[in-house]
Amino acid sequence: MIKALICRVVLFFLYRGMRVLEVYDPQLRQELQALPQGLTFGIRTSPHPGSPCITFVNGSKGLRKGKSWEIPHILITFKSLSLAFRVLTGLESIACAYARHSFTLQGNINAAMGFVRAMEITEGYLFPAFWAKRILKRLPEKQIPTPGVYLFALLGL
Amino acid sequence: MLPQYFEFQNAVKICSGLLALDRLSYELRSLGAKAPLVLSDATLRKLGLLDRVLSAMSDIPPTCVYTEIPADSGTEIVDHIARLYRENECDSIVAAGGGSVLDTAKGVALLIAHDASHIKSLMGCDTLDRGRRVPYIAIPTTAGTGSEVTAVAVVSDSVHQVKLEYISTHLMPDVAILDPRMTQSLPPRLTASTGMDALCHAVEAFSSTQKNPLSDAYAIAAIRLIMENLEQATRHPNDKQARLAMANASLLAGSAFSNSMVGGVHAIGHAAGGLCHVAHGDAMAILLPYVMRYNEDCLREIYGELLLYLGGAELYAATPKERRPREAIHVIRRLAKRLNRYCGLPLRLQDTGRVQAEDLPLIAQAAVNDGAMIANIKPISQKDALKILMHAY
Numbered sequence: 001m002i003k004a005l006i007c008r009v010v011l012f013f014l015y016r017g018m019r020v021l022e023v024y025d026p027q028l029r030q031e032l033q034a035l036p037q038g039l040t041f042g043i044r045t046s047p048h049p050g051s052p053c054i055t056f057v058n059g060s061k062g063l064r065k066g067k068s069w070e071i072p073h074i075l076i077t078f079k080s081l082s083l084a085f086r087v088l089t090g091l092e093s094i095a096c097a098y099a100r101h102s103f104t105l106q107g108n109i110n111a112a113m114g115f116v117r118a119m120e121i122t123e124g125y126l127f128p129a130f131w132a133k134r135i136l137k138r139l140p141e142k143q144i145p146t147p148g149v150y151l152f153a154l155l156g157l
Numbered sequence: 158m159l160p161q162y163f164e165f166q167n168a169v170k171i172c173s174g175l176l177a178l179d180r181l182s183y184e185l186r187s188l189g190a191k192a193p194l195v196l197s198d199a200t201l202r203k204l205g206l207l208d209r210v211l212s213a214m215s216d217i218p219p220t221c222v223y224t225e226i227p228a229d230s231g232t233e234i235v236d237h238i239a240r241l242y243r244e245n246e247c248d249s250i251v252a253a254g255g256g257s258v259l260d261t262a263k264g265v266a267l268l269i270a271h272d273a274s275h276i277k278s279l280m281g282c283d284t285l286d287r288g289r290r291v292p293y294i295a296i297p298t299t300a301g302t303g304s305e306v307t308a309v310a311v312v313s314d315s316v317h318q319v320k321l322e323y324i325s326t327h328l329m330p331d332v333a334i335l336d337p338r339m340t341q342s343l344p345p346r347l348t349a350s351t352g353m354d355a356l357c358h359a360v361e362a363f364s365s366t367q368k369n370p371l372s373d374a375y376a377i378a379a380i381r382l383i384m385e386n387l388e389q390a391t392r393h394p395n396d397k398q399a400r401l402a403m404a405n406a407s408l409l410a411g412s413a414f415s416n417s418m419v420g421g422v423h424a425i426g427h428a429a430g431g432l433c434h435v436a437h438g439d440a441m442a443i444l445l446p447y448v449m450r451y452n453e454d455c456l457r458e459i460y461g462e463l464l465l466y467l468g469g470a471e472l473y474a475a476t477p478k479e480r481r482p483r484e485a486i487h488v489i490r491r492l493a494k495r496l497n498r499y500c501g502l503p504l505r506l507q508d509t510g511r512v513q514a515e516d517l518p519l520i521a522q523a524a525v526n527d528g529a530m531i532a533n534i535k536p537i538s539q540k541d542a543l544k545i546l547m548h549a550y
């Protein structure tokens with residue numbers, strides 16, 4: 001229960017954080033702009049229907065949340081909630097989870113790569129540097145301090 | 158070092174060596190096949206290798222034979238062959254050819270297993286269940302891709318000029334037949350190029366994020382066989398021993414990378430193949446030393462160990478520890494240079510005659526979006542990929 005709750009909170013900040021960084025971080029903006037417009041990208045924390053999930057839409061006016069009942073173009077489904085928990089709390093990188101076959105990926109792998117990089121940039125902001133350093137191959141050059149990202153994310157700016 | 162977690166699968170039955178092809182009918186029967194679809198290409202038909210396969214199937218003759226598979230098979234061809242499979246009421250697949258033919262067969266098997274019409278609708282990694290069972294026997298005629306044992310299929314998307322990757326353990330054939338007679342007519346130039354692809358699989362599998370003790374064992378065995386036999390097979394095409402050794406090396410390297418993934422060399426090579434149609438093996442032979450140089454600072458220990466398998470015990474012992482990683486790269490470079498002298502294996506991208514300097518930024522852009530990039534231990538940005546490409550140009 002607690003793991004599901006934490007995953008839900010992290011997914012919230014991941015989405016809101018990415019929206020904030022779309023404005024402040026040119027590299028993240030570039031990654032999203034390179035993706036096809038209208039592309040939808042979903043993360044399901046387990047194959048179980050009620051488990052925490054999120055769908056991002058790469059809209060013409062920026063990133064927005066998709067409808068949870070629609071099947072996205074690219075869908076990452078973790079094989080279990082505990083495996084998703086490790087990634088979402090920064091115990092393991094997405095690349096590491098991929099290496100360990102912790103999730104399945106439905107859709108075009110090439111198109112997923114850009115979105116994964118955007119997620120990693122966001123993680124670089126959301127996690128404290130010493131934490132992010134353990135899991136990310138390269139840390140982003142921060143264009144806005146981490147508390148700023150959290151503040152704007154909470155305010156929904 | 159033992160990873161915290163890893164997976165390894167190789168469920169393919171391997172029939173390797175003397176008269177291996179003559180066991181084809183038996184293997185088909187034991188898989189319950191009655192109406193096989195045979196896939197191959199025009200070159201193998203001309204060389205008479207297809208006839209050899211067909212005569213080995215005299216007990217269970219094919220219901221349909223399709224030999225129009227091009228070198229860079231695409232999504233339309235896979236969809237088309239699946240339609241043929243259904244129209245002819247086939248119940249199994251025998252594919253004889255290089256990576257393109259074997260991967261096309263995997264795509265067809267996937268479509269049939271999931272009752273789908275378009276291979277593009279099944280894109281993904283580990284998402285599909287087994288579906289309907291489609292017995293599939295692979296007979297490689299090149300020694301490089303290792304497709305006969307991999308859980309990966311690469312199919313070209315001609316519209317978007319990219320190579321689509323399909324990853325699923327259900328893509329693995331049921332049986333792989335390695336018969337030295339089937340690779341004997343491979344010209345020296347192709348022998349060298351596909352052999353370097355196998356070497357690249359082994360080196361990248363040994364140094365990727367997913368490496369594990371089993372994939373390491375396969376990779377090491379492959380590297381040793383390649384270093385002992387690739388030049389011999391290139392210079393003396395009729396040397397059955399060398400041919401069989403290379404076929405086994407390719408299979409071992411295939412199983413290694415299928416379980417631990419390839420990295421930056423393949424990511425950049427796939428992009429060069431998709432955009433400029435550089436032959437896959439050529440791209441691997443050219444890029445391998447350059448990507449290793451890029452990775453060297455992150456992989457010193459692993460590359461240092463590789464010297465033992467690439468160069469042998471004497472060279473390893475005679476090389477001071479700090480120089481071993483660089484020497485491992487030099488051993489590969491020297492091998493490529495010798496192959497270049499024997500048969501003209503290209504050493505630079507411009508030697509292929511397919512890449513112009515102005516293509517490099519586009520290749521770099523496509524490379525970072527290739528799935529293999531995720532398994533490269535050192536991050537490769539678009540800028541880094543461009544630098545590697547400029548060095549290799």
Ligand SMILES: [Fe+2]
Binds near residue numbers: 357423437441
């Ligand atoms: Fe390859």
